[in-house]
Amino acid sequence: MAGKFELYQDKAGEFRFRLVASNGQTIAVSEGYKAKASALNGIESVKTNAPTASIEDKTT
Template sequence: MAGKFEIYNDKAGEFRFRLKAANGQTILASEGYKAKSGAENGIESVKKNAADPACFEKKTSSSGKPYFVVKAGNREVIGASEMYESDAACENGIKSVMTNAPGASVEDQTA
């Protein structure tokens, strides 16, 4: 199974997307969007930018754990990873997004 994007509604009724790796683990999650088209555009932006290492930015959470964000061409954040236990695990997460996102299918779970 290849990676896939899922579009879903959060508890507030906003549209979000997540990228799941072939093993089913979520490797990237979006912010909330008022319209489904916002989530769909976010997915296309991740697919387009995932091959560019410059679109990834590693960060450290307030609890000291590493994570990363993916930025669009306009430098806006379009997705964030989970918190990792190590820098190496964070690097593996980035590689996973770079591998899975470009060819990932999209599953709409909002219907």
């Protein structure tokens, strides 16, 4: 099974999404959005931009 995005409302009523791996582990959590459409746009942005995202190591 592939990973999935879960869209939900937090306790403050804001819309958020999380990216969950096929093993059930949460990989990433979004910021809070006032509108559901904005959260859905955030998901689409991750889908579009993540394959080409670079890794910036700031540990050194």
